[in-house]
Amino acid sequence: MIMITLYLFIHLFFFYFDLLPIVRNGYTKLFMFNLIIFFISLSIIVLMGVGVKVPNPNDFIEIIVKSIVG
Known part of the structure; x- marks a missing residue:
C-alpha cells in the first residue's frame, strides 16, 4: 500500500509539472495523448x-521477432 501511495504522489508531481504546462500552452491533442498514457501507467x-498479474509485453515481442527471423 505504501508503494501505491508513493507512485500516486509521483504521478501527481508529473501531472502538475509536465501535463499542466501543456494545457496552458494550448496543446490539447498532446495533452490528451499524454493523459491517456498517464492513466494507463497509473492503472498498471x-x-x-494489489497483486494482479499484468501481462508482459516481452512475450509478444519475442513471438514477432522469432516469426520474422525464422
Missing part, C-alpha cells in the same frame, strides 16, 4: 501493487 502500477 495500481494493479501490480
Whole structure:
C-alpha cells in the first residue's frame, strides 16, 4: 500500500509539472495523448501493487521477432 501511495504522489508531481504546462500552452491533442498514457501507467502500477498479474509485453515481442527471423 505504501508503494501505491508513493507512485500516486509521483504521478501527481508529473501531472502538475509536465501535463499542466501543456494545457496552458494550448496543446490539447498532446495533452490528451499524454493523459491517456498517464492513466494507463497509473492503472498498471495500481494493479501490480494489489497483486494482479499484468501481462508482459516481452512475450509478444519475442513471438514477432522469432516469426520474422525464422
